[in-house]
Amino acid sequence: ESKLAKPMIPNTKCLFINNEWQDAVSKKSFPTINPATGEVICLVAEADKADVDKAVKAARDAFRFGSPWRRMDASDRGLLLNRLADAIERDSAYLAELETLDNGKPYAVSYSVDVPMVVKCLRYYAGWADKWEGKTIPIDGDFFCYTRHEPIGVCGQIIPWNFPLLMQAWKLGPALATGNTVVMKVAEQTPLTALYVASLIKEVGFPPGVVNILPGMGPTAGSAIASHMDVDKVAFTGSTEVGHLIQQASGASNLKKVTLELGGKSPNIIMSDANMADAVEQSHFALFFNQGQCCCAGSRTYVQDTIYDEFMERSVQRAKNRVVGDPFNLKTEQGPQVDEEQFKKIIGYISSGKREGAKLMCGGGVAADRGYFIEPTIFGDVQDSMTIAREEIFGPVMQILKFKTVEEVIDRANDTKYGLAAAIFTKDIDKAHYISNGLRAGTVWINCYDVFGAQAPFGGYKYSGNGRELGEYGLDNYTEVKTVTIKVPQKNS
């Protein structure tokens, strides 16, 4: 049972606009559910177009030339981000509990992985605030030329439900470090931690209007942001299907800059010379982490034919041993899926797998009487053409495929519209370099999986998105470069 009898969030029935807690214009609200039990946690205010308009106005005002935010020393922007990181660190236990209550991921993971990564991300970008430098440029002619790295302006940010706190930090860090203002729509499945962080944003001293947080639905609030004529940029993390809509909305409205982090069907390639125990454990983690709800999940595990049988046997054993249960139990490895819609979709994919002739090796069913729990499931003898090998399942369903040669597996791995991540398990230095160079994916892991750092850029090739988050690269997407050229009487080098 949850340790929280009732959440202590002060203002769930409000939106956070201009550092104030405001009711939705429509006064509408929606319930947020605890996926471990199916019960309502509380009601949350629901933002719609009118609220988006208010938030954009507040963000635009906070961004005006001469405003406190525009006039603030870059180092002070960094200081505010550091203070936010400190406040989050201070409240880690509470935030981890709230995250688990709303999302269903095991508390042990929220506390030891999600929250610390949030803190590191914010601290990392705090450091960049006063280091994002322009240049002086030796232009031809009697001119003095330099660039300024300016913020873009009002940035719409739409984040998903799979890593609520972390996705919020990945978005806020670079945007605020570079001096933008933000209108953020958080996922309707998981609004609670973002609202709590909003209270911290106000507590540590960000000026009003710099960050505005709106819980709401995609087709209403999200769409209002994507189509808004006064939002300068939209950053979206979510499904490829919605990514298409966002891009089109930008074209139909004001050509706002668009960055997208979308889905994946990431290949995880196990060569015969890999360390077997390592490869099995990492591949298990690569798929099942976060209840399989990762855009970069290693959901096509290609195993070289000579080790296929042993790999399969060990993987099935590992999956059978996976502890599924109450996310607040510290022994639990896997909690519920986030909601009923996802739950049904995953069960549907499992059926398709059976129907299309894949071999069900373990799991395949519902794991509990209430909540949205699914058994850790493995399919063998999977062919590239099967639905479960082509479409993103976003659940605890592992596909294991057989291959023979390096050239073959590179081709098959790349034969997808996605290109988010990939991995290779091998001891051979030549294979490691050759295959990683050949894979069309934004992140390639070698002898590991799901290794993230605020320092390392992350993003997709092809339909998995455009632009990179994290690292120095993450700043590019929140910057407008202005070139200033001044006439001088005589140029000297």
Added chain:
Amino acid sequence: MCSTWCYTISPYTLPVGKQTNMSSQPENGQYHMDLNLDHGDTESRQTIPMPIPDLEVQYTKIFIDNEWHESCSGRKMQVHNPATGDLLCEVEEADTEDVDKAVWSARAAFQLGSPWRCMDASDRGQLLTRLADLVERDRLQLAVRKTHAHTHTRTHILKRTHILTYGEYFTYTRHEPIGVCGQIIPWNFPVMMFAWKIAPALCCGNTIIIKPAEQTPLTALHMAHLIKEAGFPPGVVNVLPGYGPTAGSAIAHHMDIDKIAFTGSTAVGKLIQQAAGESNLKRVTLELGGKNPNIVFADCDLEYAVEQAHSGLFFNQGQCCLAGSRVFVEDSIYEEFVRRSAEKARNKVLGNPLVPGVDQGPQIDQKQFDKILELIESGKREGATLECGGGPWDQRSLFIQPTVFSNVTDNMRIAKEEIFGPVQQIMRFYSVKEVIQRANTTHYGLAAGVFTNDIDKALTVSSALQAGTVWVNCYNAMSSQCPFGGFKMSGNGRELGEYALQEYTEVKAVTIKISQKNS
């Protein structure tokens, strides 16, 4: 105590300000000085708490391996309060043997596989942030406003640059720390110089042996305590108070120190460079003296320029490598400028630097005091016009009257030699070309100022001046993000900003043969 205990810490916050109201009644036991800081359109008020009377000196030993040691020789140094001449305390004196101990410790801390070498770069940054927090906590003791802890994020990227090479190779670079770095710092801004040195070095993963000036070892030793409190592993930072010719020389000549960074006089800078050549060719960076030109054109805001030129010289009792000690004023405004400058100098309040309302404290010690007076006499002798001041303030102390010379010509000693005291030289010029040439006729090249409203003059003159920092319509405006260092004999290398990291980095290129290169 040395003047830095009071207010002279961040040059870019205070000298720009005019002192306005001082409350006569203490509030909550604190006097508040309202500083009107003019940053263009905005004003900010800063209140400064009363200094702690009879501050207890807690740390007086040598800091090696996160422990406090007595000197190997048994010798101690005396530390005096330059405002009163009184003995403050005694501090352990480091010499060659202590330097050897420290090097051994720093080398061990730098071994492959050590906690420091294996630490995540982001954690090095976190330690620096924690140290900054501790310094802020103890700031009344240290009298610091901002420390140079902003460089920490650079540690997050042990930069790997993918380089395209010819042939079937994969090449990348690693930015590695250099190793054991010796750092010798001066007495004019003790704790700030400490921060400027340790921050980039630690950020890049080096280990440090730092020798603070014999005149001002106390804040460095307090910092050592905070470094241990923050959690830096033992041996990463070692603090050795001592004298130049003994401890400093031992560092410069040491065969197992990989780099030396020195801030101080040009004369000693030359010795350091030679010592590096004689010993193990250790990397050398130097921040030395200056005789910085401050050029005031007739089309400037005159009152503002007078004020900036005044604080540009008199800040920190004139004890700044950056002091604008040659003020070139355009002929048509020369007389008025001199008159106003002399009046400003006459109105300066001298006294105990711990008392609110005091503008100028004592010079650091007798040696400096004597040197400044000698140069003042040379000015009188060589025919400059003494506008005000010109001698000691009272007979028993190290205070010197704020002094202004006009009608100074370029060949006078006061126009050529670094005085490092409250003595302002004002020269007359007629044309842009002439003043550029005269400003550049010096072996120094640290900083310069230009006051004009004309965009062409501003850009022409700032491009032409041979100085590492040129200020336009301001002086002493500094910030952790901006590189700082000298042309010519004012030194080599840059501190602060991203540039500082290069001086603490060894670049290693790694090239791996691969079976087939693809772009």
